[in-house]
Amino acid sequence: MGSSTTQLTSKVTSGSPYQLDKPQALKASTALLKHIKSTQQEQEKTATKKTLIGDDDSDDENSATKNEAIWLVLTTKQHVVDKNRLKPGKISIPHSLNTSPSLSICLITADPQRGVKDIIADPSFPQGLSSRIEKVIGFSKLKARYQSFESRRQLFAEHDVFLADDRVAMRLVQTLGKIFYKSSKRPIPIRIAEIEKVDGKRVKKDTKKNNSSSKEEKNASFASPIIVAKEIERTLNCAAVQLAPSTTAAVRVGSSKFTAEQLSENIAAVVNGLTDKFVAKGWRNIKALHIKGANTMALPIWLADELWVEDANVLEAAPETEAIKDSKKRKSVGDGKLLEEKKTKKTKSAEDEEEAASVAARKEKLQQLKAQALEDGDTSKPVATKTGGKKKRKSTS
Numbered sequence: 350m351g352s353s354t355t356q357l358t359s360k361v362t363s364g365s366p367y368q369l370d371k372p373q374a375l376k377a378s379t380a381l382l383k384h385i386k387s388t389q390q391e392q393e394k395t396a397t398k399k400t401l402i403g404d405d406d407s408d409d410e411n412s413a414t415k416n417e418a419i420w421l422v423l424t425t426k427q428h429v430v431d432k433n434r435l436k437p438g439k440i441s442i443p444h445s446l447n448t449s450p451s452l453s454i455c456l457i458t459a460d461p462q463r464g465v466k467d468i469i470a471d472p473s474f475p476q477g478l479s480s481r482i483e484k485v486i487g488f489s490k491l492k493a494r495y496q497s498f499e500s501r502r503q504l505f506a507e508h509d510v511f512l513a514d515d516r517v518a519m520r521l522v523q524t525l526g527k528i529f530y531k532s533s534k535r536p537i538p539i540r541i542a543e544i545e546k547v548d549g550k551r552v553k554k555d556t557k558k559n560n561s562s563s564k565e566e567k568n569a570s571f572a573s574p575i576i577v578a579k580e581i582e583r584t585l586n587c588a589a590v591q592l593a594p595s596t597t598a599a600v601r602v603g604s605s606k607f608t609a610e611q612l613s614e615n616i617a618a619v620v621n622g623l624t625d626k627f628v629a630k631g632w633r634n635i636k637a638l639h640i641k642g643a644n645t646m647a648l649p650i651w652l653a654d655e656l657w658v659e660d661a662n663v664l665e666a667a668p669e670t671e672a673i674k675d676s677k678k679r680k681s682v683g684d685g686k687l688l689e690e691k692k693t694k695k696t697k698s699a700e701d702e703e704e705a706a707s708v709a710a711r712k713e714k715l716q717q718l719k720a721q722a723l724e725d726g727d728t729s730k731p732v733a734t735k736t737g738g739k740k741k742r743k744s745t746s
Contacts, residue, residue: 371617374651381641381648385605417642419601419640420640421599421616421620422639423597423600423623423638427634429634431594433594434592435519437589437591438626440622442619454510454581455504455512456485458541459514459517465541468571473573478578483508484508514538516542518536537587588618588622596636602615616640635651
């Protein structure tokens with residue numbers, strides 16, 4: 350039987366040239382969740398001991414073997430951003446990732462922190478949300494209290510989500526360090542300051558002046574409890590997007606507790622947010638989309654059929670044939686010169702051979718003359734007697 354292939358790239362006639370194939374996303378979500386659950390069941394059967402996280406936990410809500418994160422892996426043709434973005438972006442999703450009642454939230458605010466604590470303790474603030482905000486700390490106290498590496502690790506392990514006042518968000522990079530900013534627990538910026546308006550319009554502030562001065566932060570007033578609660582709930586219902594100057598990015602879109610329909614809906618929302626807000630040139634810059642668990646292989650949900658972004662960067666066949674013709678013409682023009690060079694080489698080689706032959710003939714003639722001269726010299730010499738003595742000349746007198 351022939352293997353059937355599924356086309357993961359779908360083109361449309363209007364709007365964006367590409368779009369996500371939702372049935373393929375649902376199919377991949379179903380297969381991934383099924384694989385994760387079967388793997389967890391096998392691990393439970395073969396394990397001789399329960400993990401420390403799972404011991405004495407009847408609900409198993411926070412168990413790593415029960416609630417595994419699922420990520421959307423984005424691969425682009427060009428870098429998503431030019432430099433590292435330390436502020437996480439936010440994409441609204443239909444099914445929140447932070448619905449657990451035992452979720453621990455740490456809120457880092459601009460000074461003074463007492464104003465935010467009073468807002469959370471206000472009766473108009475939702476009780477279900479205030480019970481999950483376990484810690485509220487100002488920037489100055491955070492900087493003074495958590496200077497050591499061990500204290501920062503302890504703070505990192507104590508809470509699940511970190512929210513930060515957008516007025517101090519960028520200053521947290523040096524204060525919290527790589528423990529936070531090389532993980533998925535980067536503080537997510539939220540706006541809890543009161544928005545100044547004149548005639549119903551926002552007043553633009555000088556950002557450089559606000560970043561350099563902390564006096565204005567102390568004098569700034571916070572928004573009402575209802576507005577602050579809405580901002581926090583909106584942030585908790587978003588997927589955090591952390592971008593770096595590379596061609597890959599991973600966004601958490603769900604967990605193994607989700608159904609396949611919930612996971613596929615979150616995937617569609619995150620993909621639309623990435624193409625609209627974060628990925629330059631949208632779908633044209635996307636190479637592939639995969640989903641994966643923490644310890645699973647990546648399943649493809651969308652693959653590009655073109656490896657380039659702009660059509661202008663691709664050479665057509667016609668210019669190549671023209672270039673070949675031009676090179677042939679250049680060769681034909683240079684053929685006459687090559688023939689002349691070959692002829693001159695042939696004449697030179699013939700002259701060299703004649704000269705060598707004449708030199709060889711002269712050498713042979715000289716050798717013959719030398720041999721003849723030696724023979725003539727041998728016949729004129731006297732023959733010696735056997736006794737070897739010299740004959741004495743007789744005197745004539």
